[in-house]
Amino acid sequence: MTVQSVLSVAAILFSLGLYCVLTRKNAVSVLMGVELILNAANLNFVAFSSFTGTIGAPEVAGRVFAVMIIVLAAAEAAVALAIILAIFRRMGTVEVDNLNELRE
Amino acid sequence: MVNTLVFYCVAAFTVAAAGVTAFSHNIIRSAFALLGALIGVAGLFGMMGADFLAVVQMMVYVGGVMVLVLFAVMLTHRIRDITISNQSMNPGTAAVIAGSMLGLLLFGIWRGIPGGTQPGYESAASLIGENLLSAYLPVFLLAAILLFAVMVAAVVIARHRPHPKGVGSNQGGEEQA
Amino acid sequence: MEGTHLNVGFLWLIPFFPLIGALVNGTVGWLLQERVGKWLNGVIANVAVWASFVTAAAGFLMLVGQEPERRMLIDHVYSWISVGGFEVAVSFTMDPLSAVMTLVVTGVGGLIHIYSVGYIAHDRSVWRYFSYLNLFSFAMLVLVLSSNLLLMFVGWEGVGLCSYLLIGFWFGDVEKAKAGMKAFVVNRIGDFGFLAGIMFLLWGMAGGWFSSGYQASESVLSFDFTTMAHTVQGLAGKQVLGISLATVICVSLFVGATGKSAQIPLYVWLPDAMAGPTPVSALIHAATMVTAGVYMIARLNYLYIMSPVAMSIVAGTGALTALFAATIGFTQRDIKKVLAYSTVSQLGFMFIGVGVGAFTAGIFHLMTHAFFKACLFLGSGSVIHAMSGEQDIFKMGGLRKKIPITFWTFLVATLAIAGFPPFAAFFSKDEILWKAFDTANPVIPWWPFAVWTLGAIAALGTAFYMFRLVYITFFGECRADEETRHHIHESPRTMTFALIVLALLSTVGGWIGIPHLFHLPNLFEHWLEPVFEHSAAQLQSRGAGAATEWGLMAFSVLLAFAGWLAAKQIYGGGRLDKAQAIVARIQGLYRWSYHKYFVDEFYHAVVVEPFLALTRALFWIDQHIVDRLVNLAGWVTTAFSNFDGAIDKYVVDGAVNIVGDTLIGAGRYLKKIQTGRLQDYLYVMVAGVLLVILLSRLLAGSA
Numbered sequence: 001m002t003v004q005s006v007l008s009v010a011a012i013l014f015s016l017g018l019y020c021v022l023t024r025k026n027a028v029s030v031l032m033g034v035e036l037i038l039n040a041a042n043l044n045f046v047a048f049s050s051f052t053g054t055i056g057a058p059e060v061a062g063r064v065f066a067v068m069i070i071v072l073a074a075a076e077a078a079v080a081l082a083i084i085l086a087i088f089r090r091m092g093t094v095e096v097d098n099l100n101e102l103r104e
Numbered sequence: 105m106v107n108t109l110v111f112y113c114v115a116a117f118t119v120a121a122a123g124v125t126a127f128s129h130n131i132i133r134s135a136f137a138l139l140g141a142l143i144g145v146a147g148l149f150g151m152m153g154a155d156f157l158a159v160v161q162m163m164v165y166v167g168g169v170m171v172l173v174l175f176a177v178m179l180t181h182r183i184r185d186i187t188i189s190n191q192s193m194n195p196g197t198a199a200v201i202a203g204s205m206l207g208l209l210l211f212g213i214w215r216g217i218p219g220g221t222q223p224g225y226e227s228a229a230s231l232i233g234e235n236l237l238s239a240y241l242p243v244f245l246l247a248a249i250l251l252f253a254v255m256v257a258a259v260v261i262a263r264h265r266p267h268p269k270g271v272g273s274n275q276g277g278e279e280q281a
Numbered sequence: 282m283e284g285t286h287l288n289v290g291f292l293w294l295i296p297f298f299p300l301i302g303a304l305v306n307g308t309v310g311w312l313l314q315e316r317v318g319k320w321l322n323g324v325i326a327n328v329a330v331w332a333s334f335v336t337a338a339a340g341f342l343m344l345v346g347q348e349p350e351r352r353m354l355i356d357h358v359y360s361w362i363s364v365g366g367f368e369v370a371v372s373f374t375m376d377p378l379s380a381v382m383t384l385v386v387t388g389v390g391g392l393i394h395i396y397s398v399g400y401i402a403h404d405r406s407v408w409r410y411f412s413y414l415n416l417f418s419f420a421m422l423v424l425v426l427s428s429n430l431l432l433m434f435v436g437w438e439g440v441g442l443c444s445y446l447l448i449g450f451w452f453g454d455v456e457k458a459k460a461g462m463k464a465f466v467v468n469r470i471g472d473f474g475f476l477a478g479i480m481f482l483l484w485g486m487a488g489g490w491f492s493s494g495y496q497a498s499e500s501v502l503s504f505d506f507t508t509m510a511h512t513v514q515g516l517a518g519k520q521v522l523g524i525s526l527a528t529v530i531c532v533s534l535f536v537g538a539t540g541k542s543a544q545i546p547l548y549v550w551l552p553d554a555m556a557g558p559t560p561v562s563a564l565i566h567a568a569t570m571v572t573a574g575v576y577m578i579a580r581l582n583y584l585y586i587m588s589p590v591a592m593s594i595v596a597g598t599g600a601l602t603a604l605f606a607a608t609i610g611f612t613q614r615d616i617k618k619v620l621a622y623s624t625v626s627q628l629g630f631m632f633i634g635v636g637v638g639a640f641t642a643g644i645f646h647l648m649t650h651a652f653f654k655a656c657l658f659l660g661s662g663s664v665i666h667a668m669s670g671e672q673d674i675f676k677m678g679g680l681r682k683k684i685p686i687t688f689w690t691f692l693v694a695t696l697a698i699a700g701f702p703p704f705a706a707f708f709s710k711d712e713i714l715w716k717a718f719d720t721a722n723p724v725i726p727w728w729p730f731a732v733w734t735l736g737a738i739a740a741l742g743t744a745f746y747m748f749r750l751v752y753i754t755f756f757g758e759c760r761a762d763e764e765t766r767h768h769i770h771e772s773p774r775t776m777t778f779a780l781i782v783l784a785l786l787s788t789v790g791g792w793i794g795i796p797h798l799f800h801l802p803n804l805f806e807h808w809l810e811p812v813f814e815h816s817a818a819q820l821q822s823r824g825a826g827a828a829t830e831w832g833l834m835a836f837s838v839l840l841a842f843a844g845w846l847a848a849k850q851i852y853g854g855g856r857l858d859k860a861q862a863i864v865a866r867i868q869g870l871y872r873w874s875y876h877k878y879f880v881d882e883f884y885h886a887v888v889v890e891p892f893l894a895l896t897r898a899l900f901w902i903d904q905h906i907v908d909r910l911v912n913l914a915g916w917v918t919t920a921f922s923n924f925d926g927a928i929d930k931y932v933v934d935g936a937v938n939i940v941g942d943t944l945i946g947a948g949r950y951l952k953k954i955q956t957g958r959l960q961d962y963l964y965v966m967v968a969g970v971l972l973v974i975l976l977s978r979l980l981a982g983s984a
Contacts, residue, residue, distance in 0.1 A: 001107055001108050001111040001151065004213050004214055005111070005112075005115070006115075006148065006152065007213040008210055008213055008214075009115045009118060009119060009148065011206055011209035011210055011213060012119050012122070012206065013118065013119070013122050013141070013145075014205070014206075014209065015202045015203070015205055015206035015209070016119075016122040016123055016125065016126040016202070017122070017126070018198075018201070018202045018205060018967065019126050019198050019199060019202040020125060020126040021960075021963060022194070022197075022198035022201065022202065022960055022963055022964065022967070023126075023192040023193060023194060023195050023198045023960075024192060025192070025193060026131060028131065028135075028173060028176050028177055028180065029131060029134060030959070031173070031176075032125055032134060032135065032138045032173065033125075033126070035138060035142070035165075035169065035173075036122055036125060036126070036138070036141065039141070039142060039145045039165075042145070042157075042161075043145055043148060043149075046148075046149055046152055046154045046157060047152060049154070050152040050153050050154060051152075060228065060231050060232060060235045063154060063156070063157060063228065063231075063232045063235075064232060064235055064236060064240050064243070066154070066157050067157065067160065067232065067236070068243060068247055070157075070160055070161065070164050070165070071164075071247045071250070071251060072247075072250070073164075073165070073169065074164050074165075074168055074169055074251075075250055075251055075254035077168075077169045077172055077173070078172060078254055078255070078258040079254055079257055079258050079261070081172050081173070081175075081176040081258075081262075082257070082258040082259075082261040082262035083261055084176055084180065085176065085179060085180065085261075085262045086261050086262060088179070088180045094180050096958070096959045096960065097193065097958050097959075097960070099957075099959070100956060100957030100958050193960070194960070197964065198964075201964065201967055201968060201971070204971060205967070205971060208971070208974055208975070208978075
């Protein structure tokens with residue numbers, strides 16, 4: 001278990017999340033991809049925090065950032081899902097390729 | 105040695121779950137796979153000595169966000185067409201882009217970063233708490249305010265309102281507010 | 282310096298009273314005149330000027346009570362200009378010199394105010410007259426009381442303005458309005474000289490461009506007269522273009538004096554100034570304002586004494602003017618013109634005095650002249666009044682019996698001006714001529730003799746033209762027509778009162794300055810000693826001695842008698858036939874004198890005509906060349922504009938349209954990029970991020 005291995009896992013998670021975001025039609029699925037990307041970022045923070053500090057005294061800034069990102073992710077999920085619900089109620093669909101009102 | 109083995113097991117589980125999330129055509133399956141991936145990440149946190157974060161990950165993501173996601177799925181789709189609910193588009197292009205991103209990242213990780221020592225497992229929760237309430241207090245407070253605002257915003261956005269037109273036609277426009 | 286004066290708080294009242302009088306008469310005077318009556322305007326003006334006379338007298342008595350070297354009252358009113366080390370204050374100083382001037386201005390001025398009440402009573406705008414008169418008193422008092430050169434200049438300009446206003450008092454008459462303008466313009470030329478002098482002085486005191494490393498200290502930059510008495514010593518030895526700086530300053534200031542005090546070459550305005558009301562001629566153009574130049578030179582005696590060249594110029598100009606104006610006076614027919622040239626001539630005497638360093642004598646003559654010339658002018662005003670406005674003496678005659686008070690006072694004043702002992706001018710004029718003869722001139726050794734000769738001839742001429750005037754006006758048969766003759770009457774009490782007082786002063790006024798020769802105390806010289814002691818120490822007597830002085834004095838009296846006898850011989854009994862016979866024999870000379878040596882015509886030909894010709898030439902150039910050029914330029918501009926317009930229309934606008942059309946077409950294609958689909962944007966974004974990472978990698982690798 002080295003820092004590189006943890007970072008590699010994070011990279012894979014990020015790429016999968018990116019793929020998910022890029023390909024999914026369903027808005028809820030896009031949101032899931034975003035959650036994956038955020039988790040990948042969190043993993044990086046924690047990895048750097050743990051592997052640069054000493055035992056019992058990690059570089060605490062990384063942990064704090066991780067906490068903040070979790071909070072942000074939760075908030076983002078709440079608002080995004082509320083928006084998705086509102087859009088569904090109004091448009092009857094959550095397919096993002098149909099939601100092209102901003103065209104031209 | 106055991107550690108490393110466990111790590112690889114957890115890592116593999118996480119990556120597999122994320123893969124299902126990304127590639128599954130069934131949105132329910134996708135959502136539950138995401139749940140697995142998040143649990144896996146929590147495990148990785150624990151393995152790196154970040155026990156507090158692991159707990160937070162479990163409680164907030166697994167307990168909160170996932171419930172939200174599932175509710176959203178349920179509310180926006182009729183159960184009968186679940187199977188075709190999670191279509192993909194342009195998978196080739198996306199794969200190329202995501203793949204090249206992955207390659208670039210791995211290249212950078214394995215070439216540009218010196219190896220680190222294995223961390224210990226002692227809890228750093230008290231340290232995080234102290235820091236949050238001293239050096240990072242402004243951030244902590246901002247996060248609190250943000251959460252409050254988000255809570256209100258989510259409720260306001262998601263609340264089902266009667267159609268304004270219906271009210272207006274009955275009351276002659278006098279009670280539009 | 283500080284221990285030698287008294288600080289008092291009342292000197293500002295002296296100019297303040299007339300100012301208030303002027304303001305009251307100037308703002309609500311017309312109302313008072315209409316509602317209450319003309320007498321009230323006169324009362325206001327008189328109260329104002331006599332109040333300041335009383336204040337001045339109080340100051341004078343305070344001065345008398347002091348030790349001679351402490352005789353200086355200073356009233357610092359407020360700080361006017363304060364720039365760095367340069368300070369100018371509005372403050373008034375009364376030392377023996379300005380005390381004399383203040384008393385003359387307020388005393389003689391007050392008498393003339395009284396006289397004016399009777400004289401102007403028939404005019405339409407009495408309030409305007411008295412307002413101007415008080416304003417003049419204010420300006421003149423500022424001039425004589427000011428502690429520094431700049432405030433003096435304010436007064437200097439103020440009296441010039443009032444002079445202009447009063448000469449043109451009857452502005453309905455174009456000739457009179459023109460006379461006012463002439464006075465103003467000529468004075469302006471002089472004022473330019475004065476101002477240039479002030480500038481030179483400041484420049485010199487501030488260091489100038491001298492290479493000697495002379496640096497102005499903070500206290501040096503002051504126009505205060507007492508301070509300057511010491512600081513001007515720093516100017517010694519400095520030169521501008523090879524001329525001593527002191528000479529440049531003094532000559533510039535003297536140009537101002539020639540304008541204000543009517544000396545050659547700027548005297549031409551004064552005879553024309555007689556267009557104003559006669560009391561004004563007496564007050565401004567005989568007694569007070571025209572002496573400002575003399576006063577200024579006396580005030581700056583320490584400066585003038587540094588430049589023997591400038592002193593010689595002053596004395597020479599004075600002597601020349603004295604004779605020149607006297608000879609014009611021989612032939613004039615207008616009673617006021619004769620007196621005007623007489624004034625110019627007497628001012629010449631004063632300049633001889635200050636020019637040879639006899640500042641005391643110059644100021645002494647200034648004072649006595651104020652008495653007898655005011656008396657003469659007011660007498661002439663009385664005569665004109667009696668003659669229903671007639672001013673030509675050839676149409677008068679035989680007035681001796683009809684207006685006796687006027688005649689006797691006029692005669693006394695004539696004796697005074699002619700220099701008969703013991704009347705005033707005998708002492709003052711004799712003192713001047715003696716000093717002119719006796720004081721050594723370090724530049725031109727024969728200068729004193731030349732100045733004295735010119736002065737002596739002028740004195741002879743003075744006696745002649747004055748008695749000529751008296752004989753023609755008051756003796757013989759009356760040559761006026763029946764209508765006028767019927768109206769001849771003595772003037773009202775207010776006018777004769779002033780005449781009597783002034784005649785009295787003309788008689789006894791000289792007694793305070795009796796020369797040492799008589800072994801009586803010369804009060805006047807003793808009085809002014811503290812002011813001029815510094816300058817007096819630098820003058821050298823030629824050592825002519827008491828015997829010569831006695832001789833010259835006797836010679837002066839002889840000259841006066843000679844002038845009188847000549848006048849009696851020709852005009853005795855008011856006859857004109859002898860004179861006409863003589864005139865016929867020297868027709869040419871007569872014409873020169875009668876036409877004032879054609880100086881006005883000369884100025885007109887040399888200054889005014891060329892100037893007008895220049896303006897005509899410029900007008901022609903303007904019409905034929907400049908206008909053509911302008912038109913050409915206009916035509917070229919129009920043509921070019923048309924060309925430019927075409928370019929604008931087809932080239933510039935075309936280019937703009939092409940750009941616009943291109944952009945619109947491009948936009949038509951580019952807007953299709955906006956698909957509105959989330960993932961399309963994401964693709965671009967991620968691809969961009971990838972590109973950036975790759976590029977940075979490649980660039981980092983290459984470096």
